[in-house]
């Protein structure tokens with residue numbers, strides 16, 4: 001579950017960074033970090049394709065006939081960037097509330113992380129699909145490897161809280 005931890009921490013840092021960048025107060029920034037964490041890993045993230053109902057559907061439906069492993073494969077259609085892009089267009093058009101943007105940000109942070117680290121762990125990729133479930137693109141770094149375990153996870157664990165504290169620390173440093 002190392003990858004899930006990295007995803008959660010990346011989501012936390014993403015929500016915090018966006019809120020701080022937008023000049024939101026500390027309580028909103030903390031809340032944003034938590035919201036983005038929810039959709040960054042697990043059942044409510046693009047990795048929904050790793051859980052019960054989805055996997056059962058993948059087993060029973062002949063979606064592989066559609067080619068390229070089928071849309072229901074891991075890092076298939078649930079990992080397509082087009083869904084969050086469409087959601088972002090909808091949210092901008094309808095002045096979507098901040099908290100929904102943060103849920104979306106967590107989801108997108110997952111896709112970014114998979115684009116960089118999505119390779120070995122589940123035998124697909126590298127990366128995420130450019131088209132709904134085919135033509136994967138990514139850096140293909142070793143997910144769950146030494147780099148992730150000993151560099152990425154600790155760095156993210158420090159980054160999230162540091163970003164939250166930045167608005168308070170920055171004036172102290174500059175004076």
Ligand SMILES: [Zn+2]
Nearest residue numbers: 046047079114
């Ligand atoms: Zn994923």
